[in-house]
């Protein structure tokens with residue numbers, strides 16, 4: 001009965017919009033769907049940990065692991081076979097220090113992994129590297145600290161420049177600065193150009209909010225911010241939307257090739273505003289907490305995992321994201337394949 005239109009209702013006697021006509025069959029719904037997501041537009045975040053011999057499950061991110069270098073390459077090959085467009089690598093070093101030295105050493109875990117990934121799947125996927133120091137510093141901040149324990153913006157830029165060059169040299173197609181330092185994109189662009197990496201792209205985490213949704217990620221990369229610290233001094237205040245456009249414009253002026261909004265679902269307004277304001281590709285990061293909430297509710301039988309995951313990813317695309325970073329990458333590509 002639900003598929004039938006009333007034939008003699010008053011409204012049937014004059015022209016009237018009847019959107020339900022186009023919802024009558026699967027084929028019609030597919031024909032008129034405004035938003036489609038493809039695995040090529042998805043970026044899989046992957047973790048690689050120094051000094052482990054078997055992959056290490058991340059309890060708060062069910063289904064995600066800290067990889068060994070060899071399991072990382074195996075996973076990347078499978079993602080490439082599934083048609084996933086890109087991956088972004090995060091490293092977990094076995095030793096940390098005050099400036100995050102291991103983030104730019106040629107033998108640092110991410111540099112070694114990038115070289116192997118470039119070799120294995122570099123023709124089929126875009127290889128991205130998250131560019132930050134929080135996984136590499138003993139205090140867990142995204143920058144270098146001054147004598148008073150605050151993040152020293154300009155001292156941090158020098159370290160970011162070294163990391164960018166090390167990642168590009170190791171094989172990254174794209175570097176993605178996530179530390180929210182002022183001037184980071186310009187400093188990185190200058191360093192890359194000076195070292196002969198003019199064709200390495202920058203995906204700027206431009207509008208990155210100081211969100212409570214990064215909790216599971218901090219377990220994934222074994223980061224605890226010292227002295228109960230937080231990142232509100234550099235990441236954006238989530239009460240502010242217009243400020244995101246200031247950040248985005250600053251990053252574009254400094255040479256960003258693509259810009260990102262992060263997290264995604266609580267920031268669909270920001271994604272839409274950024275999409276309307278710029279002509280470069282816009283990425284959105286569906287972050288760890290967003291993933292874990294789906295997994296936890298589904299594990300309790302409270303929501304249907306596949307339905308909610310698809311609805312959420314599609315909403316991010318509908319809001320205006322061209323590219324989505326998500327821990328659901330593999331699941332999505334498998335769904336896409338089985339729907340063919």
Ligand code: PBG
Pocket residue numbers: 130131132133134135142178179213214215216217218231286287288289
């Ligand atoms: C910083 C970085 C973070 C994430 C990506 N890059 C953590 C932070 O800012 O504290 C979070 C990603 C996620 O939650 O999935 N290197």
